[in-house]
Amino acid sequence: MTRWQWLLRLVTRRMWFRAALMCGFGGALALAGALVGHTISYHFAATVGSKSVDSILTMLASSMLAVTTFSLTAMVSAYAGATSTITPRAVQLLIDDSTAQNALATFLGSFLFAIVGIVALSTGLYGETGRVILFFGTILVILMIVVTLLRWIEHIARFGRVSDTIDRVERAAMAAVERMAVPLALDYAPPAVAQSGMTGVPASTMARVTHVDIALLGEIADAATVDIHLLALPGRLAEPGRPLALIAGAVDEAVLEKVRQAFTLAHQRAFDHDPRFGLVVLSEIASRALSPAVNDPGTAIAVIEAGGRVLLRLLDHRSDGRTRLPARIHVPPTALADLLDDWCRPIARDGAAIVEVGVRLQKTLGALARHAPAARHVIAREALDAVKRARAALASEADRDLIERTHRAAFGA
Known part of the structure; x- marks a missing residue:
């Protein structure tokens, strides 16, 4: 996994990412009637009976705001409970939970869909045919809410419990093992690398190594025709006085900086490669x-x-x-x-x-x-x-x- 793939992975796991996507989808779906409503015949629009969409959207907006608030409160309570009764280090796995993020994103996106639809209706943006698109969009959103609620009800019963957290940590450790590119020394300590004749790559700050771009280091080593010996693997505490890697040969500062950029540092350890x-x-x-x-x-x-x-x-x-x-x-x-x-x-x-x-x-x-x-x-x-x-x-x-x-x-x- 390259550095940019790793950073993209971190962004997509943030709680706001899915919520922002669903809010964008909800807003676009609410405005779709004004853009493609002319494709619906007036006779079909008159027979569908979409006059009730105003009251449906009003109920949807009020209920989704309450459900979103409740879901967020339940998630925060689970985080606080895990911090105080299990271990603070496991809370990040709860925050990254895809089911909880999907539920919160769906409820928030549905709320925004209803608000945008109500505003658009009050301004007369939809015609009779545009209201049909909004009506079918509302039915689609309600179906999404029902499915998400059923999953969320089943999920919240065990979310943040001790057994659930142990399973999450175990799965995270297993996934990290699958990504390991380093051998396991069974019967001896890892041999020390002789540093004579090698150029060290010092860290610029004190932080934890969370990812190493092996592919980038390979490209750097091939371009400079040198061997690179890694000293800091994911989980290692990088310090300014200790090298992250050793380069077999003399290289300029530009190569040292490229090698340093291959190491992603953070204040906290991460499960993914450790x-x-x-x-x-x-x-x-x-x-x-x-x-x-x-x-x-x-x-x-x-x-x-x-x-x-x-x-x-x-x-x-x-x-x-x-x-x-x-x-x-x-x-x-x-x-x-x-x-x-x-x-x-x-x-x-x-x-x-x-x-x-x-x-x-x-x-x-x-x-x-x-x-x-x-x-x-x-x-x-x-x-x-x-x-x-x-x-x-x-x-x-x-x-x-x-x-x-x-x-x-x-x-x-």
Whole structure:
């Protein structure tokens, strides 16, 4: 995905974008009668009975304003609830929800359609034939409202709930895995790139990397006949003193600026190209659920299962060669140990005193180890750390024995 495609994707996901499109459609549909009304015969217009369109539009305008206000209030309440009870990092997924945006856009567009139609009728812009176009347009809008309302009623029942948010984070992390073009290091740390003889590309500010235009970097590398070694992948905190990439060879400032422009920086991390962020958010949900104020181990167990599925997909992605990098672009692998630390350690720490959470964590890590024998020792290290934390936190000897038995059964130790 190029930089411009990424920026276009961000714009189309903004809440105002769909609302603006539907408002434009509603206004254009309301004015269509004045433009194409002459194509309708007067006899047909007299038999349709479109005189009642005035009262229909009046009811539509008043009801759609109320429905739009209610829908916006419900969405804001869901955002506030997710911020306070789940994790603020997951709110962006709720804001980007297409069903909620479509509902709000449809209601707002219908309101604007009714207002424009009422104004046009009061000014005499429509003739008898133009009112027919407005009448059929009103029927079309009502059908759209009914379908949208049915979907919105079914959707709002679970919108912003804990289980719904966990599913959203899991899907976002899975989608990020599918877009990954970097290999996964199972049994070793990513090797450091020797910086001698290389030109660093420093960041101009301190922000998070959200997207890297690999295609543009490939074009730059081919044009300058150099190799580019990426150091900052999506999710990395860019700092002025740390290079975003290293260029094997001497290049001028213009090439450095082009390489710098290939990195999109933002104040907040994004889910799209950063599966590690998805695992971090999942662990935050579990930590909030395991806090003494909430005390919800069931949510933590659901997070463990969701994180296990994401890691399972990451392990399978290691041999997925569908995404190819340009020949002169070198990307460091992502260490599995870092991913496990981000996801497993907070859950093991905050759930150490809850035996049910510890048992589920050991079983999930054991399943991952059986699925990827090459990564067994990395996963076993995290599992052993969780056992040690549970042994120190559990007051019951029976609970400690259960955790240790589960660990031995999962890893055959």
